[in-house]
Amino acid sequence: MQYRGHEGTEGIGGGERAVPMAWFYAEYIADELLRTGDLMPPTSFEFRAGRDALALTVFLSDTDGELSGIRVVSQLEHWLSLTAYDQPWQDWVGERMAELAAEEAAAAAPSPDLALAAEAWRWLEETELLAPDLDAVPGGGAVLGEDDGPKVWTPAWRLGLPLGHLAIHLF
Template sequence: MTGEVPRAWLWAETTAEDLIAAGEDAARRGTFEFRATRDVLALTLFLADADRSPAGLRMELLHDHLAVATAWLAWCRSRLDGQQAAMRTPDMRLAGDAWRWLRRSRLLAGPGLNDVAGDDDAWWIAGPACRVGLSRARRVVDACLSGGV
């Protein structure tokens, strides 16, 4: 499968960047906040198997998935775990990279989100990138919903 273009992931990232711009988010490209927001939105779009046509993008679907941080984290984890066989595809490798960065990034000070899965699954703790990305992604989606994007 060498040379396969990760079209679905690239679409999700580009759409996330477009939503950030349309939502008038203040994060500049190349910043921690921008990457965290883009990765959260891209993962949500990619894992939700969102319709890739501009008319088919349902902001309500994004809003619903992003509404509760712990639910989003558990949903992403279950979707990625369920796709283990497909992890060899370039799309899934890039989604997995974004997921790991969001979970492990420690660029900002502060504790991670509480363990969603319980004490016996302690490896599952989201990093500050997750918190920042989820918060900003919700604001982007809300701005797009109120602006009719």
């Protein structure tokens, strides 16, 4: 969905600028789910990773282009299945982004929604966060706190995806 409105400044061409409403709505849904779950401080990189991963899931799962008309509750199971641990989420995102880019090229009309989704995806792939190594086998002693135990640099999407999944469960 796009909104077309006036530039609002006299003397500047009177053109229209598309507003990425579908992306903004997906981001809003993701933000609300994560805030409701109260998993991370909203100012943390982990929160951003979760929000972006969840927003991509919401945005890219809208195959009918009717994101503003969906009911969040009716989509929760679908989003849970897409973000589940055993699902190839990263591959799915890549495929959906390629499909939407091809549609955009065929229509010869740039999509501000797709541009923001691509920016979020790029950040999730290229940014690494230092996080507990969830695959490590505890060696010998009990892990007492969050700061104890091995840590590894992890692509942001690998940390954000389980946070998003958990946020959906907690909703």
